Amino acid sequence: MKILVCISKTPDTTAKIAFTDNNTKFDVNGVQWIINPYDEWYSLVRAIELKEADASTLIHLVTVGAADAEPIIRKALALGGDEAIRVNTDSHDSFYIAAQIAEVARQGGYDLVFTGKETIDYNGSSIGGMVAELLDLPYISLATKFELAGTTATVTREIEGGEEVNEVALPFVLSATKGMAEARIPNMRGIMAARTKPLKVQEPVAVDALTSVSGFGLPPAKAGVKLVDAENVEELVRLLHEEAKSI
Amino acid sequence: MSVLIFIDTAEGHVKKASLEALTYGAKVAEQLGTTAEAVVLGTTQDDLPALGKYGVKKIHHVNNDNLNHLDAQVYTKVIAEVAAACGADTIIFSNNVNGKAIAPRLSARLKAGLVAGAVALPDTSQGFVVKKNVFSGKAYAMISVSTPVRIIALSPNAYQTLAGEGTAEVVAFNTSADAPKVKLVSVNKASGEVPLTEAEIVVSAGRGMKGPEHWGIVEELARTLHAATACSRPVADAHWRPHNEHVGQTGFAIAPNLYIAIGISGAIQHLAGVNRSKVIVVINKDPEAPFFKAADYGIVGDAFEVVPRMTAAIKKLRGIA
Ligand SMILES: Cc1cc2nc3c(=O)[nH]c(=O)nc-3n(C[C@H](O)[C@H](O)[C@H](O)COP(=O)(O)OP(=O)(O)OC[C@H]3O[C@@H](n4cnc5c(N)ncnc54)[C@H](O)[C@@H]3O)c2cc1C
Ligand SMILES: Nc1ncnc2c1ncn2[C@@H]1O[C@H](COP(=O)(O)O)[C@@H](O)[C@H]1O
Numbered sequence: 108m109k110i111l112v113c114i115s116k117t118p119d120t121t122a123k124i125a126f127t128d129n130n131t132k133f134d135v136n137g138v139q140w141i142i143n144p145y146d147e148w149y150s151l152v153r154a155i156e157l158k159e160a161d162a163s164t165l166i167h168l169v170t171v172g173a174a175d176a177e178p179i180i181r182k183a184l185a186l187g188g189d190e191a192i193r194v195n196t197d198s199h200d201s202f203y204i205a206a207q208i209a210e211v212a213r214q215g216g217y218d219l220v221f222t223g224k225e226t227i228d229y230n231g232s233s234i235g236g237m238v239a240e241l242l243d244l245p246y247i248s249l250a251t252k253f254e255l256a257g258t259t260a261t262v263t264r265e266i267e268g269g270e271e272v273n274e275v276a277l278p279f280v281l282s283a284t285k286g287m288a289e290a291r292i293p294n295m296r297g298i299m300a301a302r303t304k305p306l307k308v309q310e311p312v313a314v315d316a317l318t319s320v321s322g323f324g325l326p327p328a329k330a331g332v333k334l335v336d337a338e339n340v341e342e343l344v345r346l347l348h349e350e351a352k353s354i
Numbered sequence: 355m356s357v358l359i360f361i362d363t364a365e366g367h368v369k370k371a372s373l374e375a376l377t378y379g380a381k382v383a384e385q386l387g388t389t390a391e392a393v394v395l396g397t398t399q400d401d402l403p404a405l406g407k408y409g410v411k412k413i414h415h416v417n418n419d420n421l422n423h424l425d426a427q428v429y430t431k432v433i434a435e436v437a438a439a440c441g442a443d444t445i446i447f448s449n450n451v452n453g454k455a456i457a458p459r460l461s462a463r464l465k466a467g468l469v470a471g472a473v474a475l476p477d478t479s480q481g482f483v484v485k486k487n488v489f490s491g492k493a494y495a496m497i498s499v500s501t502p503v504r505i506i507a508l509s510p511n512a513y514q515t516l517a518g519e520g521t522a523e524v525v526a527f528n529t530s531a532d533a534p535k536v537k538l539v540s541v542n543k544a545s546g547e548v549p550l551t552e553a554e555i556v557v558s559a560g561r562g563m564k565g566p567e568h569w570g571i572v573e574e575l576a577r578t579l580h581a582a583t584a585c586s587r588p589v590a591d592a593h594w595r596p597h598n599e600h601v602g603q604t605g606f607a608i609a610p611n612l613y614i615a616i617g618i619s620g621a622i623q624h625l626a627g628v629n630r631s632k633v634i635v636v637i638n639k640d641p642e643a644p645f646f647k648a649a650d651y652g653i654v655g656d657a658f659e660v661v662p663r664m665t666a667a668i669k670k671l672r673g674i675a
Contacts, residue, residue: 120603120623124492144604201470202462227490227603227626231470232449236426236458245535246426248455251597261539266451267364268549269598272539279535285604286597317467321483321498326491326629332636332646337655340663343635344671346651353612353633354555354579354668 108277109165110154111217112188113208113235115143116172116179117228126323133228133323142179145223145283147186152288153253154221155187165189167215171207173197177306185293185301192307199229200316205237210312212242218258218277224249224284232282239280247273251286357383358442359392359410360433362452366399370552371448371508373408373515378508379446380409381475386444392522393436395429396421406522408515414440414527425534426455432531434463439527442503449507450551457507467499473512473630490603490626510551511609511630550599553582555612558601558628560586562617562638562657566594571661572616578668584608586618602627617657620645637661 118124119139127134141147151168158164168183168191170176180191194207212220220242222235232248239246251270252263258277263270265284293301335343347354359379362372376392383390391412394402402413414436420428433456437445445460447453449471461468469484473494477483481498484506488495550556557576563569569583576583583599590600601608603626613631617638618624625648628634636649637660646652653660 118489120626124489126493148604201458201468202465205458205462228488230486230488230490231458232454233458233461233468233470236455237462239427240430240459240462244427246455246459247536248426249451264451265598266541266543267369267551268547269541269543271541274537274539275535285600317461317465317499317501318469319498319500321496323488323493323495325493329648329650332649332652334646334652334654337653337660340653340660341667341670343651343653344664344667347612347633347635348671351612351633351650354671 108157108161108163108219109167109215109217110157110219110221111167111169111212111215112146112151112154113220113222114146114151114168114170114180114183115223115226116140116170116176117143117226120144120227124325130322130324131320140179142183143223143226145225147183148290149285149287150221150223150283151183151186151188152291153283156288157255158187167192167217169194169208169211171196171204171311180306181301182293184304184306185297186291187297188304190305190307192309194311195308196311198316199320200318201229201231201233202237202318203314203316205234205241206314207311208234208238209241212238220280222280222282224282235280235282242280245275245279247275247279247281249284250281251284253281253287355386355388355443356440357386357388357390357444357446358437358440359390359446360453360456361392361394361405361413362448362450363394363396363398366397368398368400368405369448369450370515371450371510374510374513375446375448375508376405376408376410377516378475378513382444382446382506383409385475385478391440391442393433393527395432402524403521406520407517409518409520410522413522413524415524416527416529416531418529418531420531420533423534423538424452424455425536426459428532428534429456430459430463432529433460435529436527437464437503445503445505447505447507449509453507457505461505464503465501466503466505467501468505468507469497469499470507471509472506473509476506487630490607491629492626509609548580548582550582550584550601550606551608553608553610555579555581555614556584556608556610556631557581557614557616558584558586558618559589559616559657560618561588563589568658569595571658571665575614575661575665578665578674586624615645616661618645619643620648
């Protein structure tokens, strides 16, 4: 079995969010980059578990990004990917990225394509669905569990107020969220092995982006907290009722 | 030209998030000087014409057994057909669980620019620009869509439902939907409780509660307020509470009208999932807890004393003995 795992690079969760160039670009100054948590903790680790259960499984990683994404992809290889493909481009429109991933997927003939639920910077939740449509494959979003028996997968996904279990035959695309697997840290052997694993760089296919960012902004700061004495909880309830009108 | 709104259902009932999408879509239609139409798939139990009170004029009902359960691939094809038939140039979804599965597919199919997680009406003064949250609510971006057809997936709880007058004309739309490849095996819903992502009020607690045996006072407050319960990540990781209560950067992102945080420090990753709440109340014994900076109201005090008092005060307000 061959699995393609999509890996994106995002700012560390504590990164300071600021913008430059007249609020049109994210300020990368001093920002630490990490593997998008949904890609690392859930989608990649679940793929690695599948390989552990069946050693003939091949895990390919794909990232669409510039050369500065390489430390991220090496870390993903250290966790357990077999080889990686980087599509060399800087673009950030979801459709453009999805079209690149779909092209890689077509070339590789994968049984499964795993993405994360969303990138924690762009919060698109879009790329998995777009890739699935471009490949004309089924798509299961927000998957919390994945089991495989032969060529049929049983996938649990989040719904409002609970979850549902679906059955679908390979090949298909899924987006992974919490529950799929437990986060791991790379060990020394993995880190050493990652240095010599293949990392192929290929040029993007020509596609037109469908959207562009015209500007960023920060939400207005809160007015400040109104503190109420712990002995006077009734006053808090009154404020929530009369002033905030929220109860 | 028209605006087409996707009506999402669960067990045949229209979801609350779709009422927001209908209200929003009708407003977009008004802005663009066209009419608002909607599409609903599969068997429904609700009074569809009554949805006209949210401003939608016509509802295309594709009642086909292949559409009784979501297979995003099948749904996308059918919605694309309806969109073509009614000449839709703007298609609206809720960015809820099903919207996240369908809207991106439709975007790729129609080469229609998608704004996923919109939080405001489009600005049409110069092109078509829609505001969405990025960096887990720590910032927003203005997304410009230049394609002839555009898709907006509206963030749940970002746009207020508004009911007026009117009934919608419901018309059957006949098409042969493909047989689904995704088969539903089972549904597991916590019955009787308010789903976290749809709740108006959320009562959430963290490690300050010391252990799962102390959650009774949190649940009692939630019950009194008809609220959903939530928790911080370490609480879910320690299995004090189920994973589907975990909110934050790596859990659910929610935007209730009121979020009450009890014994939660307010780490940036926690705030990322709750910072779109309209009103935030923090109860924490440490006056230096970072959460107070993001709060509207706060009490510095011991949760074990404050929470039962709060429940009692709300019961008194509501006239419950
Ligand atoms: C990549 C990454 C992603 C993460 N994602 C998330 C996420 O999605 N969601 C999330 O929640 N966290 C997330 N975290 C973890 C986050 O950084 C914090 O560690 C976590 O939110 C802390 O949980 P807490 O506030 O319950 O516990 P603590 O930080 O231990 O805070 C407990 C609080 O309770 C107060 N307290 C103690 N006793 C009482 C009492 N008797 N009465 C009142 N108050 C009391 C204390 O003053 C303290 O402020 C993430 C971390 C990383 C690195
Ligand atoms: N540049 C990228 N390269 C590879 N995969 C990506 C990229 N951007 C996003 N993805 C994948 O798509 C998922 C959803 O991203 P998004 O739609 O941007 O929220 C992520 O969790 C990744 O798995």
